[in-house]
Amino acid sequence: MKREVLIQEIFKQSETIWDIIVIGGGATGLGIALDGATRGFKTLLLEQSDFAKGTSSRSTKLVHGGVRYMAQGDLFLVMEALHERGLMIKNAPHLTSNQEFVVPVYNLFDVVKYTVGLKFYDLLAGRLSLGKSHFLNCANTLARLPQLKPEGLKGGIVYHDGQFDDSRMTIALAQVCVDSGGTVLNYVKVTGLPKNEKGKIVGVKAMDMISGDEINIKAKLVINATGVFADAINRLDNPNAKHTMKPSQGVHIVLDKSFLPGNSAIMIPKTDDGRVLFAIPWHDEVVVGTTDTPVDTISLEPVALEKEISFILHTAEQYLVRAPKREDILSVFAGLRPLAANPDNPHSTKEVSRRHKITLSPAGLLTIVGGKWTTYRRMAEETINKAISAGFLEKRKCVTSNHTLTAKTGNPADRLRIYGDRSFEIEAMIHKDPELGIPIDLSLPYTKAEIMWICRNEMPLNIEDILARRTRALFLNAKASSEMAPEIAALMAKELGFDLQWQKNQVESYNQLVKNYI
Numbered sequence: 001m002k003r004e005v006l007i008q009e010i011f012k013q014s015e016t017i018w019d020i021i022v023i024g025g026g027a028t029g030l031g032i033a034l035d036g037a038t039r040g041f042k043t044l045l046l047e048q049s050d051f052a053k054g055t056s057s058r059s060t061k062l063v064h065g066g067v068r069y070m071a072q073g074d075l076f077l078v079m080e081a082l083h084e085r086g087l088m089i090k091n092a093p094h095l096t097s098n099q100e101f102v103v104p105v106y107n108l109f110d111v112v113k114y115t116v117g118l119k120f121y122d123l124l125a126g127r128l129s130l131g132k133s134h135f136l137n138c139a140n141t142l143a144r145l146p147q148l149k150p151e152g153l154k155g156g157i158v159y160h161d162g163q164f165d166d167s168r169m170t171i172a173l174a175q176v177c178v179d180s181g182g183t184v185l186n187y188v189k190v191t192g193l194p195k196n197e198k199g200k201i202v203g204v205k206a207m208d209m210i211s212g213d214e215i216n217i218k219a220k221l222v223i224n225a226t227g228v229f230a231d232a233i234n235r236l237d238n239p240n241a242k243h244t245m246k247p248s249q250g251v252h253i254v255l256d257k258s259f260l261p262g263n264s265a266i267m268i269p270k271t272d273d274g275r276v277l278f279a280i281p282w283h284d285e286v287v288v289g290t291t292d293t294p295v296d297t298i299s300l301e302p303v304a305l306e307k308e309i310s311f312i313l314h315t316a317e318q319y320l321v322r323a324p325k326r327e328d329i330l331s332v333f334a335g336l337r338p339l340a341a342n343p344d345n346p347h348s349t350k351e352v353s354r355r356h357k358i359t360l361s362p363a364g365l366l367t368i369v370g371g372k373w374t375t376y377r378r379m380a381e382e383t384i385n386k387a388i389s390a391g392f393l394e395k396r397k398c399v400t401s402n403h404t405l406t407a408k409t410g411n412p413a414d415r416l417r418i419y420g421d422r423s424f425e426i427e428a429m430i431h432k433d434p435e436l437g438i439p440i441d442l443s444l445p446y447t448k449a450e451i452m453w454i455c456r457n458e459m460p461l462n463i464e465d466i467l468a469r470r471t472r473a474l475f476l477n478a479k480a481s482s483e484m485a486p487e488i489a490a491l492m493a494k495e496l497g498f499d500l501q502w503q504k505n506q507v508e509s510y511n512q513l514v515k516n517y518i
Contacts, residue, residue: 001178001459002459006178007188011213011215014217017218017219018220019042019393020032020220020223021043021044021045021046021203021223022043023046023222023223023225023226023233024045024225024226024227025045025052025174026054026055026227027052027056028227028380029047030184031377032380033173034403035383036384038403039396041393042181043177043182046188047184047186048190049187049300051170051174052167055227055335055336056166057468057475058250058252061163062164063088063162063163065082065161065374066374070120070121078121078124082121082125082128084374084376084377085130085161086127087377088164091403093406094172094406095165095168095420096163097164098162099160099280100160100265101264101265102145102266102267103159103267103269104141104319106153115133118157121159129160131159135157136155138150138155140156144156144158144264146261147261147320148266149321162374167468167472168472171458188206188207190204190233191205192204195363201365202219203216204222222366224367227369228245228247231245245338246294247298248292248295248336248339249294249305249308249334249335250289250291251293251305251332252333252334253289253313253324253331254288254331254332254333255286255288255328255330257281259320260280263281265280266280272311272314277316283476285330291312295336302334303516304332304333330476331517332516333475338369338371356379368383381398381400385398406421407420422457425453426450433449441473444473444476448487451488451491454471455492455495455496462506463485463489463492463510466488482511485510
């Protein structure tokens with residue numbers, strides 16, 4: 001993917017009528033763009049910032065059915081998500097894995113309750129199950145989780161779910177969309193929705209956020225898949241449009257792997273606020289979260305509240321022998337859930353369904369809100385099917401259930417497998433010049449070869465794009481990522497033609513951003 005080539009094509013084709021324009025470059029938008037492109041529709045996706053800048057890079061890193069939703073009685077949502085979990089792991093083996101979880105139990109009633117509940121979870125997964133759940137005695141539980149507090153422990157229940165790298169998944173979706181004939185652009189903001197004399201939307205007005213150039217792009221159908229920003233796009237269509245969501249903030253902290261040695265994750269089934277809490281091995285560190293805090297302010301860069309961080313630390317302290325402290329945190333990240341809900345709903349956001357909603361405005365704007373990462377493919381399929389049933393597109397079959405995102409994955413233990421069938425290109429660079437294979441910072445695994453390859457192939461426009469989403473440096477170790485920033489800026493400048501002043505500005509801007517993650 002080369003942005004300068006793609007954007008020049010857009011301006012050259014100003015009179016082209018696209019079948020679909022998707023607004024929003026997160027999981028939902030990219031899923032829809034891929035679905036449209038693989039059905040043969042002429043598809044364009046526009047993202048105001050970087051791909052996965054918002055919620056889609058800030059998840060709990062799980063591909064799961066949702067044990068908590070089962071407890072709420074939403075079995076259809078769980079079955080749907082478990083099915084999609086299986087497809088996601090099959091179609092993106094380079095970015096997903098089977099993760100073992102252990103639920104620690106401290107009374108006999110919970111032993112029975114969670115054993116039965118998780119057996120039912122297995123049953124709902126059917127042939128796409130990742131492994132059978134079973135009870136572990138106290139000794140075997142502590143063997144898997146040596147940092148777990150042993151006092152009063154009755155044992156643990158093992159179950160399996162999926163794990164993935166969320167922002168790398170969005171990049172994979174973007175690449176495969178382009179390979180399938182679609183066009184995806186980051187840093188292009190939709191500023192208007194032009195209409196014909198009948199009041200029907202006929203495309204978008206957009207601005208290239210890098211050059212400042214504006215363009216009107218024609219389309220048969222415009223889809224609003226902007227997550228927490230959906231209401232803002234709806235108001236471009238109708239200034240009086242009602243709110244469609246109830247946003248909620250979820251926070252995670254990242255700790256050193258020594259807090260959870262081994263390969264098993266912990267699922268704490270009920271915390272003080274009624275949520276579940278996960279502690280999950282991820283890229284050789286541990287992600288712990290999450291919270292559920294209703295918010296009124298929507299931002300591209302949400303910031304964790306101290307009370308949310310304290311809640312996670314306090315909950316972890318109740319279960320771990322070595323209690324994590326504020327100074328142990330390597331990174332803190334916050335994301336906003338675009339929950340589809342009535343804004344007057346009196347219930348807390350943890351009671352709001354994660355089910356998605358698809359609506360069609362009188363002017364023809366198709367909007368999808370809500371949902372979760374695991375069901376992105378199903379959401380995309382339903383959105384395009386809705387467009388077909390509404391008469392915007394001709395009927396064509398969805399093919400994404402069997403559409404793989406990479407041709408090969410290589411050795412599962414090889415860290416470069418996240419680049420799928422392109423990893424050999426990075427390996428070749430390192431083979432030619434071994435110095436390119438040395439980690440830039442000893443606290444993180446990323447090399448010069450990776451950064452150079454990313455610059456040439458994955459459309460990064462600033463060092464945040466690379467350190468936050470193409471690599472996961474910011475999310476894994478914020479301080480170490482800051483120390484890498486000058487070298488990343490120098491590598492980008494050399495690859496993309498930026499000057500010394502750009503490098504200086506980028507490092508200063510990035511260091512300001514890092515403060516939100518420490």
